[in-house]
Amino acid sequence: MKQDKRKLILTAAEQCFAKYGYKKTTMEDISHIVGLSKAAMYYYFNNxxxxxxxxxxxxxxxxxxxxxxxxxxxxxxxxxxxxxxxxxxxxxxxxxxxxxxxxxxxxxxxxxxxxxxxxxxxxxxxxxxxxxxxxxxxxxxxxxxxxxxxxxxxxxxxxxxxxxxxxxxxxxxxxxxxxxxxxxxxxxxxxxxxxxxxxx
Structure with missing residues (x-):
C-alpha cells in the first residue's frame, strides 16, 4: 500500500515538474493530484x-x-x-x-x-x-x-x-x-x- 502511494506521488511529481518546472512545483501541487493532504505527503517523502x-x-x-x-x-x-x-x-x-x-x-x-x-x-x-x-x-x-x-x-x-x-x-x-x-x-x-x- 505504501509503495503504491509512493509510485502515485512520483508519477504526479513528474507531471508537475514537466508542467510547472521544478522550482514552481510545490508539495501542495503534487498532493492535489494524488489526493493526499500536504501533511500526509511527508509520511512518504521529506521534501x-x-x-x-x-x-x-x-x-x-x-x-x-x-x-x-x-x-x-x-x-x-x-x-x-x-x-x-x-x-x-x-x-x-x-x-x-x-x-x-x-x-x-x-x-x-x-x-x-x-x-x-x-x-x-x-x-x-x-x-x-x-x-x-x-x-x-x-x-x-x-x-x-x-x-x-x-x-x-x-x-x-x-x-x-x-x-x-x-x-x-x-x-x-x-x-x-x-x-x-x-x-x-x-x-x-x-x-x-x-x-x-x-x-x-
Whole structure:
C-alpha cells in the first residue's frame, strides 16, 4: 500500500515538474493530484528534493536495465557502443528540463542524499560497457587493451562533447536541435575512436 502511494506521488511529481518546472512545483501541487493532504505527503517523502532524487535514481536504474537489454541484441561491436551512448544521451536530454532548474544548494543536498546511490548505479552502467568491450576483444573484433581504461576514455570523450554543447547559462534549457547536433558529433567521434581499437 505504501509503495503504491509512493509510485502515485512520483508519477504526479513528474507531471508537475514537466508542467510547472521544478522550482514552481510545490508539495501542495503534487498532493492535489494524488489526493493526499500536504501533511500526509511527508509520511512518504521529506521534501520535494527527495522526490526529485527518487525520480532521477529510478530513471537511472531503468536506463541501466535498458542498456543491458540493448547490448544483448545482435548488433556489431561498433553499433553496440554507439547505441549505448545514444541511449545515455536520450536519458540525459529527458532529465535536462529538471536539471537546469535545480539550485546549487539542492545539488549539494542531492549529492549528500543520493550521491552514493547514483555512484553505485553508475558502476553498474560502466560494467555493461566494459562487458561489450571485453566481448569484442574475445571475438577478435578489437585488439587487446585495458578494458577499464578504454571504457573511461570513452566516457571522457562523450562527456567532453556533451559538456562543450551545454547551454551558456544554467537556466537555459537544452533544445532538441542542440541535442541532435550533440548526438551526431558524438557518433562521429565514437566511430573514429572505435577505428583505433581495431587490429591494424
Amino acid at each position: 520535494k528534493g527527495e522526490i526529485y532524487i527518487t525520480i532521477v535514481t529510478d530513471a537511472y536504474r531503468t536506463l541501466v536495465r535498458e542498456l543491458r537489454e540493448e547490448i544483448e541484441k545482435d548488433l556489431s561491436c561498433d553499433k553496440k557502443i554507439i547505441k549505448y551512448f545514444q541511449k545515455r544521451l536520450e536519458w540525459l536530454y529527458k532529465q535536462s528540463y529538471i536539471l537546469t532548474q535545480i539550485t546549487q544548494d539542492e545539488l549539494i543536498a542531492f549529492n549528500n542524499f543520493g550521491g552514493g546511490i547514483v555512484e553505485e548505479i553508475g558502476m553498474e552502467e560502466r560494467k555493461i560497457l566494459m562487458k561489450v568491450l571485453q566481448k569484442c576483444i574475445n571475438d577478435s573484433i578489437f585488439r587487446k587493451f585495458d578494458v577499464e581504461k578504454v571504457s573511461n576514455y570513452l566516457f571522457i570523450l562523450v562527456d567532453g562533447i556533451y559538456n562543450f554543447y551545454q547551454p551558456s547559462t544554467s537556466m537555459e534549457i537544452m533544445t532538441q536541435e542542440r541535442n541532435e547536433v550533440i548526438k551526431n558529433d558524438i557518433s562521429t567521434a565514437l566511430q573514429l575512436f572505435i577505428r583505433g581499437m581495431k587490429p591494424d
